[in-house]
Amino acid sequence: MNVLRTWVLTLFILLLWSGVARAELTIEITKGQQGGLPIAIVPFGWQGAGVAPPQDIAKIVTADLERSGRFDPVATRDLLARPTDGSQVNFRDWRLVGAPHLVVGKVSAVGDNYTVQFQLFDVYKESQKTGYTFQVKEGELRAIAHRISDIIYEALTGEKGAFGTRIAYVTSTVWQANNVRYYALYVADIDGYNPQLIIRSKEPLMSPAWSPDGRKLAYVSFESRRPVIMVQDVFTAQREKVAAFSGINGAPAWSPDGTRLAMSLSKDGNSEIYVMHVAGGRLQRLTEHLAIDTEPAWSPDGRKLVFTSDRGGRPQIYRIAADGGKAERVTFDGRYNARASFSPDGKRITFINGDGNVFRVAVMELATGNVQILTNSRLDESPSFSPNGSMIIYATEHANRGVLAAVSLDGRVQQRIQLQEAGDAREPVWGPFTK
Amino acid sequence: MNVFAKGTVVLLSSMMLWGCSSTPKTTTAPVAGTQTTAPVSTPTTSTMNDTDMNAGARMATDELSDPNSPLAKRTVYFDFDKSDIKPEARQVIEHHSKYLSANSSTRIVLQGHGDERGTREYNLSLGERRARAVQQVMTLMGVSPSQLELVSYGEERPAAMGHDEGAWALNRRVELVY
Numbered sequence: 001m002n003v004l005r006t007w008v009l010t011l012f013i014l015l016l017w018s019g020v021a022r023a024e025l026t027i028e029i030t031k032g033q034q035g036g037l038p039i040a041i042v043p044f045g046w047q048g049a050g051v052a053p054p055q056d057i058a059k060i061v062t063a064d065l066e067r068s069g070r071f072d073p074v075a076t077r078d079l080l081a082r083p084t085d086g087s088q089v090n091f092r093d094w095r096l097v098g099a100p101h102l103v104v105g106k107v108s109a110v111g112d113n114y115t116v117q118f119q120l121f122d123v124y125k126e127s128q129k130t131g132y133t134f135q136v137k138e139g140e141l142r143a144i145a146h147r148i149s150d151i152i153y154e155a156l157t158g159e160k161g162a163f164g165t166r167i168a169y170v171t172s173t174v175w176q177a178n179n180v181r182y183y184a185l186y187v188a189d190i191d192g193y194n195p196q197l198i199i200r201s202k203e204p205l206m207s208p209a210w211s212p213d214g215r216k217l218a219y220v221s222f223e224s225r226r227p228v229i230m231v232q233d234v235f236t237a238q239r240e241k242v243a244a245f246s247g248i249n250g251a252p253a254w255s256p257d258g259t260r261l262a263m264s265l266s267k268d269g270n271s272e273i274y275v276m277h278v279a280g281g282r283l284q285r286l287t288e289h290l291a292i293d294t295e296p297a298w299s300p301d302g303r304k305l306v307f308t309s310d311r312g313g314r315p316q317i318y319r320i321a322a323d324g325g326k327a328e329r330v331t332f333d334g335r336y337n338a339r340a341s342f343s344p345d346g347k348r349i350t351f352i353n354g355d356g357n358v359f360r361v362a363v364m365e366l367a368t369g370n371v372q373i374l375t376n377s378r379l380d381e382s383p384s385f386s387p388n389g390s391m392i393i394y395a396t397e398h399a400n401r402g403v404l405a406a407v408s409l410d411g412r413v414q415q416r417i418q419l420q421e422a423g424d425a426r427e428p429v430w431g432p433f434t435k
Numbered sequence: 436m437n438v439f440a441k442g443t444v445v446l447l448s449s450m451m452l453w454g455c456s457s458t459p460k461t462t463t464a465p466v467a468g469t470q471t472t473a474p475v476s477t478p479t480t481s482t483m484n485d486t487d488m489n490a491g492a493r494m495a496t497d498e499l500s501d502p503n504s505p506l507a508k509r510t511v512y513f514d515f516d517k518s519d520i521k522p523e524a525r526q527v528i529e530h531h532s533k534y535l536s537a538n539s540s541t542r543i544v545l546q547g548h549g550d551e552r553g554t555r556e557y558n559l560s561l562g563e564r565r566a567r568a569v570q571q572v573m574t575l576m577g578v579s580p581s582q583l584e585l586v587s588y589g590e591e592r593p594a595a596m597g598h599d600e601g602a603w604a605l606n607r608r609v610e611l612v613y
C-alpha cells in the first residue's frame with residue numbers, strides 16, 4: 001500500500017510536471033533575416049560553483065536579437081576569440097569576422113547572489129557603446145538577459161526593446177489522461193519561457209486583454225455556460241465577474257488609462273459597443289444599430305475607438321469618439337475587415353482582411369488609408385502590435401494546428417510560435433512595457 | 436490481480452482528481468462540469484459521465500427519443516456570414532415548433548455556432564444572430580419565448596475539426612438542445 005502511494009505520488013508529480021511543460025512554446029523563424037545587422041555575441045564567462053551558470057545569458061540575448069529580425073548574430077563557432085571583458089578584446093579579430101558590434105560579458109556567483117556584467121563595443125571605432133553590471137538572484141537571470149537584449153537593441157536601433165514583455169494566449173488541448181478538452185489562458189515570456197497558467201476550464205475561454213499596467217487580464221469565460229467577462233489579477237490570481245448581462249458579454253478592451261473597459265454586449269437585443277467604468281460598473285452605450293457591433297479597441301490617446309460592424313452588409317472597421325456620436329467607416333478594401341487594434345503611436349491599425357476564403361493580417365496607415373497585407377497564410381486571427389510597434393503578433397493555422405505567429409511591420413521577418421505538446425494555441429496578446 | 440485492479444482504480448481516480456485540482460489554487464472557480472452536447476469531447480472513461488444517463492432517462496418515454504422521428508434532427512445549418520433560415524432548416528424548425536407548442540412545459544436551448552473563418556468575437560455575435568433567427572421563426576410558429584433560451588458559442592465549439600468547407604459547413608449551425 002505504501003509502495004502504491006509512493007507510486008501514485010510519483011505519477012502525480014510527473015503529470016504535474018508534464019502539465020507545465022505542455023504549455024511551453026517553441027519559436028521558429030519562418031521567413032527573412034537577410035539585411036539584419038551582424039553582431040558578435042561571445043559566450044559569457046563564468047566564475048562560480050559548477051561548470052556553467054544556470055542560464056546561458058549570451059544564448060538568450062542571441063535568440064532575442066535574432067528573433068527581432070533586425071540583427072544577424074554571428075554563429076558561435078565563427079567567433080575568433082572568447083574575451084569576457086573589454087581588456088581582452090582585440091578589435092582586429094572582430095573586424096575580420098565582419099561584425100560591426102561585439103557583446104562580451106561574464107557571470108559570477110556567491111551562493112544565490114549573481115553578478116552579471118556586459119559590454120557592447122563598436123568594433124570600428126574601437127570604443128564601448130554601453131555596459132552594465134547587475135546584481136540578481138538565480139530566478140532573475142532570464143529577465144536580466146532580456147534586459148541586456150533591450151539595452152543592446154535600443155543602443156543600436158534607437159527603438160525601445162520589448163524583450164522583457166510577456167504575451168497572454170489561449171490554448172485548447174485534449175488531455176490524454178481523461179480524453180477531455182481543456183481550454184486554458186496562459187501568460188509567458190515573449191520567447192515562450194516561464195508559462196504561467198491563469199485559468200483552465202472545460203468550457204471555452206476567449207478574448208484576453210491586458211490592463212495598461214500589465215497587472216490584470218480581462219477575458220471572456222464560458223464557465224457558466226454563457227459568455228461572461230472576468231477580470232483577473234495576474235499576480236494574485238484574484239478575479240471578479242465584471243459583466244454578466246443576458247446575452248453576449250464579449251470583446252473586453254481596456255482604456256489606455258485603465259479606468260474603463262470597452263465591450264460588446266447584446267443585452268438589448270444585439271451586439272452593441274459599451275464602455276464600463278471599472279470602479280462602480282457604470283455603463284455607457286456607444287452604438288445603437290441593428291447590425292453586429294463588436295471588437296472595440298481604443299486609440300492610444302483614449303479619445304477614439306475602432307470596432308467591427310456589419311452595418312454596411314459585411315463586417316468592416318468603423319471609428320467612433322470615446323463618448324459616442326456618429327460612427328465613420330475606416331476600411332473599404334475587401335469583403336471582410338475585422339478586429340482592428342491601434343499601433344502604440346496611434347498612426348496605424350492592424351486588422352484581419354479577408355475575402356471569404358483567406359483571412360490575413362493587414363496594416364492601414366490612418367493618415368493615407370494605405371493598406372498593406374503582411375502575411376500570405378489562410379486563416380489568420382487576432383493581430384496586435386508589440387508595445388514598441390515593431391512587430392505584430394497573431395494566430396494562424398499551420399499543419400492542422402492553431403499556432404501563434406509574429407511578423408515585422410515591414411513583413412520581412414516572420415516567426416511561428418507553437419505549443420510543444422499537441423493542441424492549439426490562439427488569441428495572443430502582447431503585454432505592455434512594465435517598469 | 437485484485438491488487439492490480441485496485442491500484443488501477445486508485446490511479447484513475449487520482450488522475451481525475453488531479454484534473455480537477457489543477458485549476459489555479461488561488462481562484463475559487465471550479466472546472467466547469469461535463470457537457471451533454473460537446474461534440475469535441477467524447478470521454479472514454481464513461482463511468483464519470485452521469486449526464487448521459489440523465490438524458491437517457493428523461494427521453495425514454497418520449498417521441499424525442501425515437502431515432503426515426505423528425506424530431507431526431509436537431510441541427511440547422513447556415514451559409515458563411517449569414518443567418519438566413521434556409522428552406523431545409525425551416526422544416527426542421529417546424530417539427531420542433533409543433534412539439535414545443537404541444538408541450539409548453541418543455542424548454543430548449545438554441546445554441547448558435549460559426550465556422551472558424553474570420554474573427555472570434557464577430558463569430559460570437561454571428562452565432563447569436565443565428566440562434567435569434569431560429570427563435571424568431573419558432574415564436575412565429577407559436578412557441579412561447581419563455582421556452583427558448585439563446586446562447587452563442589461562436590467558433591469555440593466546432594462540431595467538425597477540419598479546416599475545409601466540409602468541416603465549416605457542419606460548424607455553421609444552430610443546435611436545438613432539449
